Amino acid sequence: xxxxxxxxxxxxxxxxxxxxxxxxxxxxxxxxxxxxxxxxxxxxxxxxxxxxxxxxxxxxxxxxxxxxxxxxxxxxxxxxxxxxxxxxxxxxxxxxxxxxxxxxxxxxxxxxxxxxxxxxxxxxxxxxxxxxxxxxxxxxxxxxxxxxxxxxxxxxxxxxxxxxxxxxxxxxxxxxxxxxxxxxxxxxxxxxxxxxxxxxxxxxxxxxxxxxxxxxxxxxxxxxxxxxxxxxxxxxxxxxxxxxxxxxxxxxxxxxxxxxxxxxxxxxxxxxxxxxxxxxxxxxxxx
Amino acid sequence: xxxxxxxxxxxxxxxxxxxxxxxxxxxxxxxxxxxxxxxxxxxxxxxxxxxxxxxxxxxxxxxxxxxxxxxxxxxxxxxxxxxxxxxxxxxxxxxxxxxxxxxxxxxxxxxxxxxxxxxxxxxxxxxxxxxxxxxxxxxxxxxxxxxxxxxxxxxxxxxxxxxxxxxxxxxxxxxxxxxxxxxxxxxxxxxxxxxxxxxxxxxxxxxxxxxxxxxxxxxxxxxxxxxxxxxxxxxxxxxxxxxxxxxxxxxxxxxxxxxxxxxxxxxxxxxxxxxxxxxxxxxxxxx
Numbered sequence: 001x002x003x004x005x006x007x008x009x010x011x012x013x014x015x016x017x018x019x020x021x022x023x024x025x026x027x028x029x030x031x032x033x034x035x036x037x038x039x040x041x042x043x044x045x046x047x048x049x050x051x052x053x054x055x056x057x058x059x060x061x062x063x064x065x066x067x068x069x070x071x072x073x074x075x076x077x078x079x080x081x082x083x084x085x086x087x088x089x090x091x092x093x094x095x096x097x098x099x100x101x102x103x104x105x106x107x108x109x110x111x112x113x114x115x116x117x118x119x120x121x122x123x124x125x126x127x128x129x130x131x132x133x134x135x136x137x138x139x140x141x142x143x144x145x146x147x148x149x150x151x152x153x154x155x156x157x158x159x160x161x162x163x164x165x166x167x168x169x170x171x172x173x174x175x176x177x178x179x180x181x182x183x184x185x186x187x188x189x190x191x192x193x194x195x196x197x198x199x200x201x202x203x204x205x206x207x208x209x210x211x212x213x214x215x216x217x218x219x220x221x222x223x224x225x226x227x228x229x230x231x232x233x234x235x236x237x238x239x240x241x242x243x244x245x246x247x248x249x250x251x252x253x254x255x256x257x258x259x260x261x262x263x264x265x266x267x268x269x270x271x272x273x274x275x276x277x278x279x280x281x282x283x284x285x286x287x
Numbered sequence: 288x289x290x291x292x293x294x295x296x297x298x299x300x301x302x303x304x305x306x307x308x309x310x311x312x313x314x315x316x317x318x319x320x321x322x323x324x325x326x327x328x329x330x331x332x333x334x335x336x337x338x339x340x341x342x343x344x345x346x347x348x349x350x351x352x353x354x355x356x357x358x359x360x361x362x363x364x365x366x367x368x369x370x371x372x373x374x375x376x377x378x379x380x381x382x383x384x385x386x387x388x389x390x391x392x393x394x395x396x397x398x399x400x401x402x403x404x405x406x407x408x409x410x411x412x413x414x415x416x417x418x419x420x421x422x423x424x425x426x427x428x429x430x431x432x433x434x435x436x437x438x439x440x441x442x443x444x445x446x447x448x449x450x451x452x453x454x455x456x457x458x459x460x461x462x463x464x465x466x467x468x469x470x471x472x473x474x475x476x477x478x479x480x481x482x483x484x485x486x487x488x489x490x491x492x493x494x495x496x497x498x499x500x501x502x503x504x505x506x507x508x509x510x511x512x513x514x515x516x517x518x519x520x521x522x523x524x525x526x527x528x529x530x531x532x533x534x535x536x537x538x539x540x541x542x543x544x545x546x547x548x549x550x551x552x553x554x555x556x557x558x559x560x561x562x563x564x565x566x567x568x569x570x571x572x573x574x
Contacts, residue, residue, distance in 0.1 A: 003313040003390045011312060022309035023317065025298060025404045026290040030310065031383070032442040033320040064443075065450070094391060096318070103290045104381060104408065106442070106449040106473055117312045121391065143433040145444050154441040155319040155393070156351075157432050162393040163352070187393055 008085040009119040010078055015085060018119065027115055028108065029098030035115075035153040036060035039187075040093040041212070041248040041283075042083055042120065043128055047093060048248065048283050050076060052211045056151065057095070063150045066099045069114040082118055091122040092249040096153070127250060128280050134256035134267035135172050135245065138165040139234055142175035142183045149205045162186035172245060174237070174258060177206070181231040188245035188253070189213040192237055193271045197226045199240075212246040212279075219278045225271070234258070242269035244276075251283075252276040295372040296406040297365055302372060305406065314402055315395065316385025322402075322440040323347035326474075327380040328499070328535040328570075329370055329407065330415055334380060335535065335570050337363060339498045343438065344382070350437045353386045356401040369405055378409040379536040383440070414537060415567050421543035421554035422459050422532065425452040426521055429462035429470045436492045449473035459532060461524070461545060464493070468518040475532035475540070476500040479524055480558045484513045486527075499533040499566075506565045512558070521545070529556030531563075538570075539563040 005019040029035035038057045041048040054072050061068055069075075079093060100112030144157035161173035165186065173186035183201065184190050189210040192199045198220050203209045220227060237243060241264045243255035252275055254268030268276070292306040316322035325344045328335040341359050348355055356362075366380060387399030431444035448460035452473065460473035470488065471477050476497040479486045485507050490496045507514060524530060528551045530542035539562055541555030555563070 003311070003388065009312065018313070019311070021312045023312060024290070024306070025296065025308045025310060025383070025406070026305070027317070030314070030317050030322075030385075031440065032446050033440055034443060034446055035317075064447075096312070098317075101290065104406075106446050107453045108446065108450060119312070119391075141433070145432045145441075146428070146430040147443075152443055153318065153320055154432075154443050156321060156439055156441050159319050159321055159393050159395065160351075163395060166394045 007119065008082065009117060010082050011117040012115060013078075015082070021117060023098075023115055023117075024101045026101050026104065027098050028100060028102060028112075029096070029115060029153060031104050032106065033152060033154040034064070034108065035096060035098035036064065036066070036151055037094065037096040037153060038151065039248045040079075040095065041251070042088050042091045042093055043283055045083060045089050047079065047083070049211050049215060050079070052214070056209070056211065057097070060151050061097065063147070064099070064152070066097065066114055069097055069116045079118060083120060086120045086122070088120045088122045090126050090128060091120055093120050094118060123249070132253050132268055132276060134254045136170040136257040137172050137174040137185065137255055137259070138168040138170040139174045139176050139259050140164050142177050144175070147205055148183070148207055149203070149209060151208060158186045174234075176234050180233050182234055182237055183207050185245045188247040188250070190237075190245050191243065192232055192240035193242035193244075193269065194240050196271060197228055198271070199228045199230065199232055201231055202229045210246055212248055212251065215282065216246050216252060216275060216279055219282055220275055223274065223278055238263065240264065242267070242272050244268075244272040252279055294406065295369065296404060297369050298404040299402060300365075302369070308404060310385075310402055310404075311388045313388050313391065314385050315387060315389060315399075316383070316402060316440060318391050319393065320439060320441040321351070321395065322383060322385035323351065323353070323438055324381065324383045324440060325438065326535045327366075327382065328538070329375050329378045329380055330570055332370060332376050334366065334370070336498050336502060337366070339501070340535075343496070343498065344384070347438050348384065350434070351386070351439070353384065353401055356384055356403045366405060370407060373407045373409070375407045375409045377413050377415060378407055380407050381405060410536070419540050419555055419563060421541045423457040423544040424459050424461040424472065424542055424546070425455040425457035426461045426463050426546050427451050429464045431462070434492055435470070435494055436490070436496060438495060445473045457544075461521075463521050467520050469521055469524055470494050472532045475534040475537070477524075477532050478530065479519055479527035480529035480531075480556065481527050483558060484515055485558070486515045486517065486519055488518055489516045497533055499535055499538065502569065503533050503539060503562055503566055506569055507562055510561065510565055525550065527551065529554070529559050531555075531559040539566055
């Protein structure tokens with residue numbers, strides 16, 4: 001699909017039509033993937049958990065030594081206007097920060113001005129007010145680098161995994177490390193439920209500390225669920241009572257199949273349905 | 288350093304000034320690092336080993352399922368003109384191919400037109416006709432993904448390693464895998480010499496199959512050196528008689544220090560000097 005040229009995007013402080021938004025071929029984001037990003041859910045025209053995304057963005061920038069391009073209030077105001085300009089009620093807001101433009105050299109010079117852009121993607125149909133559609137996962141070796149905790153644009157491992165999943169007729173990839181443990185989905189966090197216990201992989205350098213993951217775990221604790229934080233093998237995932245994935249734009253989605261194996265009795269299972277409803281209720285009462 | 292705006296670059300079939308060369312923010316090269324590249328040495332105004340680089344580019348594109356953007360003769364003619372337009376006698380030619388522009392979605396749609404660009408970098412001073420300047424290396428954990436054999440723009444692992452090396456006062460990084468074996472330099476292939484035997488890490492998915500590496504090994508064989516293909520620990524590298532790195536733009540460079548430890552008696556050692564001279568002679572008689 002071609003990017004919608006009517007859309008207004010935000011690039012280096014200006015609101016411009018999508019087809020006029022261009023960056024130099026010498027941008028380090030393009031040459032070295034020297035860039036970080038955030039993906040923020042939009043519901044009822046509002047960003048979900050914007051301060052948590054901003055904190056994670058600051059952390060990602062800090063890990064790479066990229067200066068913060070502007071203060072958070074200015075950034076928040078621009079993103080809010082971007083959502084309004086594009087009349088997005090429900091969807092996704094994408095924010096990208098590169099180290100900037102320089103002659104090609106691996107070692108970045110000091111004093112570059114970061115390139116900053118953002119755009120919205122409206123969901124073609126509302127998701128939050130519909131019953132969730134169960135997703136099918138296909139496993140794939142996790143090829144990614146050692147710092148998956150930094151949300152960078154080095155996403156080719158995810159692209160290859162998600163392309164293979166799509167070719168297998170699935171909706172999402174389930175990435176598995178060299179020891180046989182599930183890490184996460186191609187662009188989602190992954191969880192199982194067994195005997196009403198929620199099992200989550202610990203947050204280390206091996207996975208992203210998902211914003212929706214964190215919000216879901218807060219909701220789960222409040223609702224009295226026991227949470228086990230440990231690694232999960234692919235076999236254990238397939239034998240779970242329920243499995244679900246979380247992401248900023250799709251909230252909490254039940255998993256119906258992994259590699260063709262049906263998960264539990266019927267997706268969505270009761271715990272997944274409960275968590276999704278409570279998560280959305282929390283989003284709608286706190287934003 | 289700002290990119291020289293006077294330089295002529297090549298972008299999607301057109302020769303344009305460097306500061307007019309821009310790509311869409313929706314280019315998958317920028318959003319997903321869904322892109323491959325080649326770096327080709329230029330000596331005496333000619334590309335070094337152009338057919339070998341073209342073959343590796345085709346392989347990289349094939350591994351990612353990106354279609355070849357044009358036939359090799361057209362590509363070769365454009366790159367030759369680019370070198371002439373910029374009057375480059377000795378330097379580096381950079382060629383980049385992304386999967387193209389599309390609405391942001393990990394799974395790439397079929398039928399995209401690849402984005403193709405190229406630019407030159409002239410060496411500030413001639414390298415081939417000067418005695419080689421020994422380089423200092425600083426070791427760094429190899430953080431990269433599992434498919435280092437594909438020459439992609441997912442280069443943040445190299446950027447972090449080379450930045451750390453520069454901060455330690457070194458010229459290049461020496462990346463070391465989780466088992467303690469050297470993989471390669473930040474943007475070079477790495478070799479040691481012990482008792483006149485050249486030791487080279489085997490080419491697997493763990494390292495790039497360097498074009499200069501291959502040419503050097505052909506020269507070394509012809510000159511009667513024994514070559515051992517096996518992994519090298521960091522400690523073994525530090526205890527070598529000689530160490531050297533190879534790259535398209537810097538040919539063969541002696542290593543004087545690794546993590547502050549002097550390598551051998553005096554860099555460049557006799558084998559490194561001999562290989563460099565023979566490599567450059569081969570380049571100048573075969574192009």
